Amino acid sequence: MRLTNGNALIGRLAKSAFDRNVPIWTSAPVNDLIVEDGAVKGALVQTEDGVTEVRTRRGVVLAAGGFPQDVLRRKELFPHAPTGQEHWSPAPPGNTGDGIRLGERVGGRAIEGLPNAAAWVPVSLVPRRDGTSGPFPHFIDRGKPGVIAVTKSGKRFTNESNSYHDFVQAMIGACGDDPEKAAWLIVDHPTIRRYGLGFVKPFPVPLTPYLQNGYLLKGRTLRELAQRAGIDPAAFEQTVETFNRDARKGEDPQFKRGSTAYNRYLGDPDQKPNPCVGPIERGPFYAVKVVPGDLGTFAGLRTDPNAQVIDESGRIIPGLYAAGNDMASIMGGNYPGGGITLGPAMTFGYIAGRHLAGVTEESTSATSRPAA
């Protein structure tokens, strides 16, 4: 495997563990915590040999990835998903909220009242050969010139170059009472061949498989595309006409695309004068549907600054820690920028480890002080 980015990070962590003979059990879910005298003393783990009792000397760190695949908690906390099913997460399928549930069972509390219970991302659903589909996250394509997003009303609703978290909130808001919260990303032929769109790759990869499996919709005219997608055709034609008039000058007076460094970073520097804005005029035209998804959940267990899980009244539950998305996000349900999940996950994992090992700031500075 080519190890880059997150794989490289975890590869190095795994090497450190292997070098120290730390056992790593895969496909071994934790089912329950062992509590004695009010303190967490271990866990029951399902292995292929049955349930194994693991006793700890110092404590247990919950890090089961939050609840992106927990339909019941999604129903409770995602306002756009009244049954929990109206949401498609690209997070690992095993992140079903076990850690938070285990913490709650011994007195922990998930944080409440966040403005957003997760970091949102628009996803398109890529059909698989077996009839299922996989959610593809749209991070970059929305920022390219010549891409706009409309709801079924045929109208744009936001600066498409803004972050995925902001985009989804705007999309949900624009859909109003419509039970389906969705939008279509729209491009013309030169744009899709240059940048691709979602799971569709740029030239020379053929478009045909994506058209055949229904992922990508095509229309010889804007009207035909709108009719195929179920978008209001007249309003859509008007939207594109208005957008194009300004886009030919590199302007977007309606939503000010290209007005921030974030916008411009995701644009195309060769597109002048605005790296984020280009007209949609040379058919055929294409659309990919996007729906709400997430990168990870924010509403984890409440902890103290040492990553120790606390109960309703703020008392520490001895022996229990949480890190990653099992811990309530320190961002308070907001998404100031990329890295706001992995950064705190690493930081509080490290803090939890040091606290469990009894390493204090004083002991570190004493041992690291150079000899006189």
Ligand SMILES: Cc1cc2nc3c(=O)[nH]c(=O)nc-3n(C[C@H](O)[C@H](O)[C@H](O)COP(=O)(O)OP(=O)(O)OC[C@H]3O[C@@H](n4cnc5c(N)ncnc54)[C@H](O)[C@@H]3O)c2cc1C
């Ligand atoms: C496509 C995508 C792109 C992203 N990009 C970024 C980015 O650029 N920057 C950033 O900061 N964040 C990013 N994120 C978010 C980030 O990857 C996650 O928030 C982060 O990995 C969560 O870490 P975690 O340790 O909480 O959970 P995970 O890394 O998901 O690990 C949880 C593990 O627990 C296991 N597990 C679940 N239940 C049990 C159980 N009962 N017993 C034992 N194990 C269990 C799961 O199988 C999983 O292996 C991205 C997420 C996605 C989906």
